Amino acid sequence: MSGGNGAFFEAMLVRVAKQDVRLGMYVHAIEGSWMDHPFWRSRFLLSEQSQLERVFASKVEYLVIDAARGLDPSQLAPVLDERTAKSERQPLSARERITELRRAASTIKRSKVAVMGLFEDARLGKAVQTASMGPIVEEISQSVSRDPSIILNIAKLKTKDEYTYLHSVAVCALMINLGRSMGLDEGLTQEIGMAGLLHDVGKMAIPETILKKPARLDELEMETVRNHPQRGYEILSASAGVNETALDVCLHHHEKMDGTGYPQRLPGKALSLFARMSSVCDVYDAVTSQRPYNTPWSASHALQLMQGWEGHFDPEVVDAFIESLGILPVGTLIRVNDDRLAIVTGESSSDFTLPRARIFYSPDRMYDEPLLDIEVSRNKGGWSVLGIEDPAKWGFPDWKRTSRAIITRKSN
Ligand SMILES: [Fe+2]
Secondary structure: OOOOOOOOOOOOEEEEEHHHOOOOOEEEEEOOOHHHOOOOOOOEEOOOHHHHHHHHHOOOOEEEEEOOOOOOHHHOOOHHHHHHHHHOOOOOOHHHHHHHHHHHHHHHHHHHHHHHHHHHHHHOOOOOOHHHHHHHHHHHHHHHHHOHHHHHHHHOEOOOOOHHHHHHHHHHHHHHHHHHHOOOOHHHHHHHHHHHHHOOHHHHHOOHHHHOOOOOOOHHHHHHHHOHHHHHHHHHHOOOOOOHHHHHHHHHOOOOOEOOOOOOOOEHHHOOHHHHHHHHHHHHHHHHOEEOOEOOOOHHHHHHHHHHOOOOOOHHHHHHHHHHHOOOOOOOEEEEOOOOEEEEEEEOOOOOOOEEEEEEEEOOOEEEEEEEEEEEOOOOOOEOEEEEOOHHHHOOOOHHHHHHHHHHOOOO
């Protein structure tokens, strides 16, 4: 992303039709009467999905974008093309999946070695060579574009010694997948992937005795750990060629929307979109990682809980993240292919992007007994999801309570 030299930008103004406006662009002016546009300011960075939606819904036809302060419209592929490509992506055949499994495993191995090398330099107090990580981000990005679930599934398994490195690789993959799903252009997607790869470099400034301590940390040790975003920011600032996004994400990935995060206790409105994205990707990988002596949360359970943590994440980013993974959180009301209603209870053991669900309701017979537990599959003739349903429309006013009651009931 251009810009970042702080004090002075020479404006590069481009007139852009409303439908071509994207997150990350800097609005310089909005054409037409101020009464027709939904913002009281006319110069600002489009950093939130809700702002973009307000633009789309407004009477405004054209906006003037400053390409020097944000995304350059001339370098973008059309949004629709990317979204169509995503929705039309065919699932891999069994043979292609095996090939991709091998490719993704070797990508992860190579990435881990590269991250270890770079982090080792940081540990020794050397400037880090981030340019060498470009091809690694590219390779991860390609694997994500072929099938994100494969590389993400492999990156879940982490031994204690390799945790920090593989966590970096996983956050890189998650950021790329989320960015692409949100319609960010490829250049910016690679940039946030790089930011994901580097976000925890400050952990190298923490003594290993603390980093790998199997017991609970005392207050002083916690303080040292909480210092890692600041230390990482210093390491990256002292290194050549590190972009603003990586610095931002490194410093702010532990901030929270309600201002109770660290190190700066910034409120949500002071956090960039990329920082808000990184905090979701970071926590999701941490809680779903499979480590020795640590039972991970399933993806669908993690997403359900993360949705409920008020004040921690940006809810719009959480929704976008859920959509990017294509995983239904536990508790989601769905309609399955025999037209009955079911509640998501977890994920398939063979493919974490497919849900397990409990059928409990037929539109004609109301509550359906006995409860039937099913696993959605890709096989022809197997269970599939027809759609996500709105509980209020089906007469479930307190869905949280109803869903909890159904999930905890024993099935026959
Ligand atoms: Fe961190």
